[in-house]
Amino acid sequence: MTPQRKSSLVLAILTAGFAVLAFSFARVPARPGAIVRQPIIAQDALAIVPGTVRISAAQLVASGGDASGLSCYSCHHQDSPPEIKMGPDNRIVLPKEHLDLIISMRNCTECHPANDPVKIDYDADGNVLVTKGHEGLFAMAHGRNSRNNNCYNCHDRDQLDQLHTPDGEKLKFSQATLLCASCHGPTYRDWNAGAHGRTGGYWNRDSGPIRREECTSCHDPHAPAFTGLIPMPGPHLLHPLPRPPAPPASENHEP
Amino acid sequence: MNPEETDNGISRRSFLRTSAVLSAGVAAVAAGLAPLRKLGQFSSVDEFLQKYYKELTPAEMKGVLTRIEDEVQRQYGIRPHVRDYKPMNGVEFVYALNLTRCVGCRKCVHACVAENNQSRNPEIQYIRVLKMPNDGTFDVDKSEHDYAPKSVPVPGSFFMPVQCHQCRNPPCVKVCPVKATWQEPDGITVVDYNWCIGCRYCEAACPYFARRFNFTSPSIPASQLNLNMSYLGNRPRYKGVMEKCHFCIQRTRAGRYPACVEVCPTGSRKFGNVLDPNSEVSYILKNKRVLVLKAELGTLPRFFYYFDV
Numbered sequence: 001m002t003p004q005r006k007s008s009l010v011l012a013i014l015t016a017g018f019a020v021l022a023f024s025f026a027r028v029p030a031r032p033g034a035i036v037r038q039p040i041i042a043q044d045a046l047a048i049v050p051g052t053v054r055i056s057a058a059q060l061v062a063s064g065g066d067a068s069g070l071s072c073y074s075c076h077h078q079d080s081p082p083e084i085k086m087g088p089d090n091r092i093v094l095p096k097e098h099l100d101l102i103i104s105m106r107n108c109t110e111c112h113p114a115n116d117p118v119k120i121d122y123d124a125d126g127n128v129l130v131t132k133g134h135e136g137l138f139a140m141a142h143g144r145n146s147r148n149n150n151c152y153n154c155h156d157r158d159q160l161d162q163l164h165t166p167d168g169e170k171l172k173f174s175q176a177t178l179l180c181a182s183c184h185g186p187t188y189r190d191w192n193a194g195a196h197g198r199t200g201g202y203w204n205r206d207s208g209p210i211r212r213e214e215c216t217s218c219h220d221p222h223a224p225a226f227t228g229l230i231p232m233p234g235p236h237l238l239h240p241l242p243r244p245p246a247p248p249a250s251e252n253h254e255p
Numbered sequence: 256m257n258p259e260e261t262d263n264g265i266s267r268r269s270f271l272r273t274s275a276v277l278s279a280g281v282a283a284v285a286a287g288l289a290p291l292r293k294l295g296q297f298s299s300v301d302e303f304l305q306k307y308y309k310e311l312t313p314a315e316m317k318g319v320l321t322r323i324e325d326e327v328q329r330q331y332g333i334r335p336h337v338r339d340y341k342p343m344n345g346v347e348f349v350y351a352l353n354l355t356r357c358v359g360c361r362k363c364v365h366a367c368v369a370e371n372n373q374s375r376n377p378e379i380q381y382i383r384v385l386k387m388p389n390d391g392t393f394d395v396d397k398s399e400h401d402y403a404p405k406s407v408p409v410p411g412s413f414f415m416p417v418q419c420h421q422c423r424n425p426p427c428v429k430v431c432p433v434k435a436t437w438q439e440p441d442g443i444t445v446v447d448y449n450w451c452i453g454c455r456y457c458e459a460a461c462p463y464f465a466r467r468f469n470f471t472s473p474s475i476p477a478s479q480l481n482l483n484m485s486y487l488g489n490r491p492r493y494k495g496v497m498e499k500c501h502f503c504i505q506r507t508r509a510g511r512y513p514a515c516v517e518v519c520p521t522g523s524r525k526f527g528n529v530l531d532p533n534s535e536v537s538y539i540l541k542n543k544r545v546l547v548l549k550a551e552l553g554t555l556p557r558f559f560y561y562f563d564v
Binding site: 004007008011012014015018019021022025026190193194195196197198199200201202203204206207208213218226228229230231232233234235236237 | 269272273276277279280283284286287288289343351353358359360361362364365378380383384400401402403404405406407408507509510511512516517519520521522525526527528534535538539542543563
């Protein structure tokens with residue numbers, strides 16, 4: 001075999017080898033094909049979960065339009081949501097008609113003028129008899145077993161939009177936190193220290209202000225206990241988690 | 256002398272044949288290696304030659320941040336602000352979570368996903384909320400991850416969110432073979448996504464199930480991308496790297512609260528500087544009944560659970 005023929009043969013074998021390589025690369029993909037990805041969570045999942053934070057429109061404006069915890073669907077229908085206008089800084093612009101709206105809190109003086117005070121009747125146990133038409137207007141459930149259901153424990157007898165502490169100190173609606181503090185001392189102490197209640201803004205006071213909520217921002221004073229929340233979607237588990245075995249139903253293994 | 260032979264002894268025919276075979280061979284090599292060009296959209300010479308995070312000079316860091324901004328812009332079509340936030344002097348972050356108040360609404364989980372550009376699919380979440388039976392055992396083996404009642408809280412249960420505990424004695428840092436994860440002076444354990452080799456030792460070492468692995472390229476809708484990014488924090492991750500909660504480094508090192516603290520509707524989550532005696536976490540550690548999870552392991556977490564009343 002001449003050297004020429006030999007080199008040609010080597011070149012031909014190499015060419016065939018690379019051609020096979022190219023063919024195999026073309027046929028067998030180097031990586032698996034693109035996975036078709038279905039969205040696991042609806043993108044508007046955050047929007048449909050009603051929150052517990054009840055804030056007045058004035059507080060909403062003061063917070064810069066942070067409506068993240070607001071229960072809009074107590075009035076608006078979920079299937080036909082209102083058109084939301086966004087400001088230049090991507091925050092919701094509140095319509096004018098909402099400026100005086102108190103959300104989830106009823107203001108008695110909206111209907112009852114101050115010069116025509118409401119007459120309230122009580123049953124034998126001292127609980128307020130809710131007149132017809134007012135059922136469901138305010139769910140009075142303050143205190144364990146609803147023992148703080150007397151309006152005048154907190155409201156002034158002659159002027160319902162005036163508050164007073166058990167000591168007789170007169171307070172305005174805007175000072176409601178001090179009224180709460182007159183009974184809930186330890187909670188007020190924790191709140192003052194920042195350990196109770198929702199916080200936002202800046203932890204570093206040199207960088208900016210901390211954002212705090214008043215008592216009535218989160219708690220309805222007439223029914224302060226939280227009513228419950230719809231939990232947001234949980235983790236998408238590829239495999240079911242192992243559950244602890246169910247305890248035997250009939251036998252009693254107590255020592 | 257054969258007229259077809261040149262002076263070097265190569266005939267025209269053999270020259271043509273050799274060159275034809277050669278060019279076919281080159282073409283075949285090029286075709287064979289073509290798929291390599293598609294490998295790794297992000298891999299570049301600069302990324303390959305990038306130095307260790309702690310050895311980068313400020314000028315080099317600037318170049319790295321610009322490169323990452325370019326990468327994100329190429330992939331998502333939006334240019335983010337990637338910064339390298341440095342720890343502050345006299346600051347050690349501590350987290351406190353009120354087990355009495357937490358209702359298990361999982362708002363923190365989803366706020367964290369949005370803030371930290373976590374992969375939507377496959378789903379990566381730093382916070383796992385455990386539904387625990389209120390039977391006095393405090394046994395996480397009895398917990399439920401995927402609870403879905405109509406309304407929370409649930410009588411007979413309490414809820415315990417678990418995320419990275421930012422341990423003072425972190426087992427995950429000890430096992431990393433390439434020092435891609437370390438503890439910063441302000442207490443945050445961070446991951447360098449460009450240095451991580453994806454061995455997942457840290458995931459195995461963590462007793463709190465706090466670390467998440469990108470088994471595939473994360474997918475985030477470009478419209479939901481948080482453009483305030485940090486190098487050690489919420490910039491988009493790569494396939495095959497580890498990630499974890501970093502106390503929202505892009506927020507907390509700028510003085511703000513983490514996203515989970517801001518969104519918590521019950522105020523269960525508290526965060527602050529434990530070296531500041533007036534901070535709320537200092538108050539909680541002094542005045543509340545505090546516990547840490549798996550204290551017997553000696554990891555010394557900076558994440559505390561506490562009770563009211």
